[in-house]
Amino acid sequence: MTKIKCIGILTSGGDSPGMNAAIRAVTRAAIYNEIDVKGIYKGYKGLITKEIVPFKTNNVSNIIQQGGTILKTARCMEFMSVEGRKMAYDNMMEAGIDALVVIGGDGSLTGARIFAQEFNIPIVGIPGTIDNDLYGTDTTIGYDTALNTIMEAVDKIRDTATSHERLFFIEVMGRNAGFLTLNGAIAVGAEDAIIPEISIEVDQLEQLIENGFRKTKNSSIVLVAESEVTGGAMGMAERVKKEYPQYDVRVTILGHIQRGGSPTASDRILASRMGAAAIDALLEDQRNVMVGIQNDQIVYVPFSKAIRNDKPINRALLGTLRMLSI
Ligand code: ADP
Secondary structure, eight states: OOOEEEEEEEOSSOTTHHHHHHHHHHHHHHHHHTEEEETTTTTTHHHHHHHHEEEEEGGGTOOOOOOOTTTOOOOSSGGGGGHHHHHHHHHHTTTTOEEEEEOHHHHHHHHHHHHHHTTTOEEEEEOOOOOOOOOOOOOBBTHHHHHHHHHHHOOOOOHOOOOOTEEEEEEEEOOOOOOHHHHHHHHHSSEEEEHHHHHHSSSSHHHIIIIIOOOSSSSSEEEEEEOOOOOHHHHHHHHHHHHHSSSSSEEEEEEGGOOOOOOOOHHHHHHHHHHHOOOOHHHTOOOSEEEEEEEEEEEEHHHHHHHHOOOOTTHHHHHHHHHHHH
């Protein structure tokens, strides 16, 4: 085992609140352990275009409370090709970087896995995504903040939802995962949640209209996960207009407000623990793993597992939501 002298850190894919707290933790934990740090700007793109700068402890001062990522993030098509990754590897060697810490979602970790295997370099991933869709970790950095943002936004919409028999479909992000939608719905006391994990099995709209939309209420709020299967909130609204014209339907798409904002305490703590754990992993000669958290304990999950795209959602929560919305 050769001692790691210098690590590179990058954020990639969609940004999420708490990425900065993770950058800070990785940087400071590395320096504490006498490892040099280089910040790579704009994700994998910066490795190819050599946007690489030395990071000291003060480069990460005063960022723990900031949303977004000071390293910027990007989607990088060149990194999808062997030639692009070779260029990234050559630049990494030229900059004296022995190992990488990649903060991002499943796309970024898929890229990390391929890169690590191709060039035999140690890479540790940190799950930074609001979607919470990475397998092997109970939560991801940004998820709790996004849930809170959804809750605040929907609370405001409910304040205006006073007309009789008005049905609000509110679209929530999640990239084919229903975690934000289902738990957001419980947090706001919504009447129902329409999630992609179940859309392929049953017609949730039919169920909603039959059981869920109560005449005793002035208005109903239904959270809908973005989804190609259901067409999201717009798709639902179109169907209601056609099939149940007696209802007055409104649509709100929460959009990018869900990605921004100062991270919650939970996300800052999670990011700090995961950042420190990423350096522990490299010191222990672990490679090709994502840092995860299970039952409040740090775990290391092989990339191949983390990105498998079938993280189970707790379906019983849908029953709880419906029971409590009577
Ligand atoms: P996220 O990490 O938020 O899921 P993306 O799916 O957009 O975001 O992925 C971010 C970046 O990761 C891509 O722009 C690309 O550079 C890299 N990446 C994703 N998938 C692959 C892949 N199969 N091979 C190589 N690089 C990939």
